[in-house]
Amino acid sequence: MSTSSSITSQRSSEETIAEGSYSSQAPQAPVVSLAERKARNAMWRGRIGMTVYLILLLMPIYWLINMSFKTNTEILSGLSFFPENFTLENYAKIFGDPTWYMGYVNSIIYVSMNMVISLLVALPAAYAFSRYKFVGDKHMFFWLLSNRMAPPAVFLLPFFQLYSSVGLFDTHIAVALAHCLFNVPLAVWILEGFMSGVPREIDETAYIDGYSFPKFFVKIFLPLIRSGIGVTAFFCFMFSWVELLLARTLTSVDAKPIGAIMTRTVSASGMDWGLLAAAGVLTIVPGILVIYFVRNHVAKGFALGRV
Amino acid sequence: MTKVENNKAWWLVLPVFLIVAFSAIIPLMTVVNYSVQDIFDPYTRYFVGTEWFKQVMLDERLHDALIRQFIFSFTILAIEIPLGIMVALMMPTKGKGASLALILVAIPLLIPWNVVGTIWQIFGRADIGLFGAMMAELGINYNYASEPMHAWLTVVLMDVWHWTPLVALLCYSGLRAIPEVYYQAARIDKASRWAVFRYIQLPKLTNVLIIGVLLRFMDSFMIYTEPFVLTGGGPGTSTTFLSQSLVQQAIGQFDLGPAAAFSLVYFLIILLVCWVFYTTIMHMQKDK
Numbered sequence: 305m306s307t308s309s310s311i312t313s314q315r316s317s318e319e320t321i322a323e324g325s326y327s328s329q330a331p332q333a334p335v336v337s338l339a340e341r342k343a344r345n346a347m348w349r350g351r352i353g354m355t356v357y358l359i360l361l362l363m364p365i366y367w368l369i370n371m372s373f374k375t376n377t378e379i380l381s382g383l384s385f386f387p388e389n390f391t392l393e394n395y396a397k398i399f400g401d402p403t404w405y406m407g408y409v410n411s412i413i414y415v416s417m418n419m420v421i422s423l424l425v426a427l428p429a430a431y432a433f434s435r436y437k438f439v440g441d442k443h444m445f446f447w448l449l450s451n452r453m454a455p456p457a458v459f460l461l462p463f464f465q466l467y468s469s470v471g472l473f474d475t476h477i478a479v480a481l482a483h484c485l486f487n488v489p490l491a492v493w494i495l496e497g498f499m500s501g502v503p504r505e506i507d508e509t510a511y512i513d514g515y516s517f518p519k520f521f522v523k524i525f526l527p528l529i530r531s532g533i534g535v536t537a538f539f540c541f542m543f544s545w546v547e548l549l550l551a552r553t554l555t556s557v558d559a560k561p562i563g564a565i566m567t568r569t570v571s572a573s574g575m576d577w578g579l580l581a582a583a584g585v586l587t588i589v590p591g592i593l594v595i596y597f598v599r600n601h602v603a604k605g606f607a608l609g610r611v
Numbered sequence: 612m613t614k615v616e617n618n619k620a621w622w623l624v625l626p627v628f629l630i631v632a633f634s635a636i637i638p639l640m641t642v643v644n645y646s647v648q649d650i651f652d653p654y655t656r657y658f659v660g661t662e663w664f665k666q667v668m669l670d671e672r673l674h675d676a677l678i679r680q681f682i683f684s685f686t687i688l689a690i691e692i693p694l695g696i697m698v699a700l701m702m703p704t705k706g707k708g709a710s711l712a713l714i715l716v717a718i719p720l721l722i723p724w725n726v727v728g729t730i731w732q733i734f735g736r737a738d739i740g741l742f743g744a745m746m747a748e749l750g751i752n753y754n755y756a757s758e759p760m761h762a763w764l765t766v767v768l769m770d771v772w773h774w775t776p777l778v779a780l781l782c783y784s785g786l787r788a789i790p791e792v793y794y795q796a797a798r799i800d801k802a803s804r805w806a807v808f809r810y811i812q813l814p815k816l817t818n819v820l821i822i823g824v825l826l827r828f829m830d831s832f833m834i835y836t837e838p839f840v841l842t843g844g845g846p847g848t849s850t851t852f853l854s855q856s857l858v859q860q861a862i863g864q865f866d867l868g869p870a871a872a873f874s875l876v877y878f879l880i881i882l883l884v885c886w887v888f889y890t891t892i893m894h895m896q897k898d899k
Contacts, residue, residue, distance in 0.1 A: 362718075367740065436616070459634075463634070562723075
């Protein structure tokens with residue numbers, strides 16, 4: 305009984321909103337409170353759901369951070385949410401040993417190289433795809449994207465032989481080039497989406513004003529798609545930073561990525577859990593810094609410029 | 612937007628073509644080359660035609676890996692897509708909370724894949740990990756290193772943890788593109804929460820969901836590093852997926868010919884499934 309009455313009152317209340325000034329029969333007060341209460345309930349449900357999700361999401365990461373501040377004896381002696389004997393020893397070991405911290409330097413070098421190469425080649429190509437029709441343009445675009453679908457495991461051995469034969473094995477540029485396989489198509493795809501959002505008239509006006517193509521591209525066009533470039537750089541960083549299979553295969557000593565160095569924590573005397581955790585935590589930091597810089601554009605960027 | 616016909620645009624595409632060709636066509640040709648030869652050492656090799664392909668097609672281990680791969684990919688899609696949409700609907704839309712939630716949700720995506728494996732390797736262990744310990748508290752003798760079901764559960768859970776954020780962020784950006792007017796109209800029409808979702812939000816999400824499903828399918832089909840670190844493909848072969856069987860064959864046993872034939876079949880399966888996905892969705896949209 306009470307439900308049906310509440311529905312009636314709700315209906316009458318919403319009619320009031322809908323019809324606005326035409327009707328003034330229904331009482332005004334319950335109207336607002338009901339709609340408001342509904343909205344507030346939904347908001348609270350959303351907030352609680354979100355909080356629960358975030359806690360579940362961050363728990364494994366927190367556990368890793370927690371462990372990185374413990375000694376191995378403490379880790380193995382039982383579970384606790386806070387380190388009892390807080391120690392920075394694990395981090396000190398990493399920062400005190402070049403064979404450890406050079407892994408981070410190597411990773412950052414090839415990731416940056418990859419970002420620069422991908423952007424430099426993808427920018428003109430994306431412009432071509434978004435503005436011109438040319439022979440084989442669609443086939444070219446799909447061929448590019450199909451490379452994004454190639455499992456790295458397929459290319460493992462040929463890559464190894466290719467880069468060994470041209471003398472690039474164990475260099476940063478080898479990994480950067482190998483990662484271009486999936487990052488360049490992705491960069492073209494994202495940038496094309498952003499560029500198609502810029503009206504053609506801008507190009508035409510610039511040419512009428514006497515701009516040459518390179519000058520127009522750098523001075524006018526690139527500033528217009530700033531956020532697109534930022535987002536693309538973010539995606540290139542992301543996929544190059546997280547990839548390990550190719551990076552590990554193409555390097556041995558001089559350009560070895562941190563991910564490959566981490567396997568050293570397994571030794572005859574068992575796992576060095578604390579050290580492993582500390583190394584893991586340090587690989588998360590650059591990612592957080594990068595996403596912090598693009599946080600305002602990332603919502604659009606994740607739709608790859610195509611919403 | 613109407614496009615101008617201009618073949619000079621090829622000059623702009625050329626650098627991309629060269630760089631991708633260098634790291635795609637040359638290696639792919641090498642793979643094709645290997646797949647039709649029997650190689651003993653760099654100087655002794657015989658042409659064997661389709662021998663390796665026949666062998667690969669009939670290989671029991673690969674069939675099993677393929678079936679496991681499909682079960683895995685569809686399981687994680689069935690969980691990640693609805694969960695991602697739900698998270699996107701719950702994410703705050705304005706203010707400081709919005710960008711904080713965005714950064715927090717995106718964190719798992721930026722963790723190197725081997726570290727993702729490490730995190731769950733630790734988290735799932737009953738002696739030092741919270742999740743494993745919780746399962747043990749519940750009276751389950753949880754051990755992903757010896758129980759195939761537990762290994763599966765951990766791998767699926769890890770993937771859901773790792774990749775639901777991608778779906779959520781894709782959907783979040785799709786939702787942000789819906790004009791406020793649509794919601795106002797829905798309020799006037801007294802639309803229920805479900806109706807708003809079904810007739811306003813979901814249609815607007817189609818585009819990003821296509822991207823999401825395709826990306827998730829492709830990437831889950833190539834999964835290697837995370838299960839490799841977590842379970843090493845075990846116990847037995849219960850979590851050995853396609854990439855891992857391939858690497859075992861190519862690097863572990865150095866069976867170049869069969870591995871190359873397997874690579875090509877593998878690549879073709881991904882292309883085929885993606886193409887089927889894509890055309891089906893496109894047709895469904897056209898029919899509407």
